[in-house]
Amino acid sequence: MYPGKLGKAANGTSNIKLFRMGDVAKHNTRDDLWIIVDGLVYDVTRYVDRHPGGWLPLVNMAGKDCTDVFANYHGAKVYRTLLPAFLVGKVTDLTVPEHVKDFRAVRQELLRRGLFKTDMRYYAKMGTWYFALFTSALYLSLACASPAAHMLGATVMGIFWQQLAGLGHDLGHSGVSHMFYTDMCVGSTIGNALMGISTGWWKRSHNTHHVVCNSVENDPDIQHLPVFAVAAKIFDHPYLSSYHNKVFNFGAVERFLVAHQHLLFYPVMMFARFNLYVQSWTLLLSSSGREVHYRRIEAAALVVYATWVAAVALSMPTWAETVGWILISHAVTALLHVQITVSHWAMETYHGHGYNDETDEWYITQLKTTMNVATPECLDWLHIGLQFQIEHHLYPRLPRHNLRKARELVRAVCAKHGIPYHEPGFFEANALTISALRDAALEARKAKRDPGHGFYTSALWEAMNAIG
């Protein structure tokens, strides 16, 4: 670790200001933003709008101890060259729970074993695999004559997109070259052109999701009204999403869809990819899109994607095949969306921000909100690393090919401290997700219209707010 230098008075005594955690907690807005890293207090207000990871992670952690989230997103250089300029003092009442010490020790052990380094031979193999999938998909779609071959081509294209998402995810976390701008540049150009999804959008949304995983008001990955609400907490009263900067209400349409969400889950997943195109373009064309590092390049790469996909689809001899090709290729990627959602949707959700004490600091928050999916090693390629969601959430920059190795170390710490470690099989994880959606759906059916407003409130909310 690389703590910032403490100021020294002329007589050699430390002249650094001393604070209590409660003092720091008051500086918790975008305009007045302090954080704690390794017991030292930093006023990063003037940095928030320059932060390469965007303002959202900083604002979500404002006023809090960021030691672990910081360690997991930044290299040694950031500690050495950037942080010291913002130092304002140190806290006197920070305690480090035993389990946190152990999880930090795991990180050091992973570093010691060299597991944070990428084995480029792995990506050479994956590159060959992606190339084989892509060219096979094009061959079947363009060079063969039968409708069956065309639809098989669409299926292989869907598998290509699902598999390539693994690389996109690794790049988005700077987990390949471990150089922020290099990985992002590859993602924003080649990634966008082959996948059709904005890397800048993905990083903005996904990094926020990591920092405030399963927070009702802050995690965009569980803010899916009008279609889904993974828990009754999400619709028991209207809330302002800090990510979307809009209020999510629970009106008649929302109530109807959520009441049937467990039945809609798989059909919607088959169309989920179209939503990602919309989200990508919405961000790039909006004023928030200015936060995207390579906005114009990204937009150009997305146009390249739309052009080649349209060219392949329109090369089909009939309109029926064109529509079939588009629908099948996109529906196959449902595997990706299901894999992502089952990692979190059956887990705990909460209001506001975590990281208040030892019951919801970085590691515990991630473990409460995230589950692994137990898969045999021979299927690791299929699940693209997303099956080790716990290890990924605890150490987001750990390369994909080392997550299985980290699993044993993490499980040992959980076992030692009695911390639940969730790892059902793939089908059980699906069943848990459907069950969570069904529970919320049944709750939604009981929701009653708020007489003064256009939205519904759940029976749970009414019970919680009952007077007398």
Ligand code: HEM
């Ligand atoms: C609340 C505390 C913070 C959080 C949660 C946070 C989170 C993040 C995230 C999620 C990224 C993007 C990582 C990626 O996409 O690979 C990032 C990047 C970055 N952050 Fe922060 N950040 C915090 C504070 C800071 C501070 C105080 C500084 C500088 C003083 C800083 C400097 C950087 C830099 C330079 C990068 C680019 C990546 C790199 O060079 O390693 N961050 N941060």
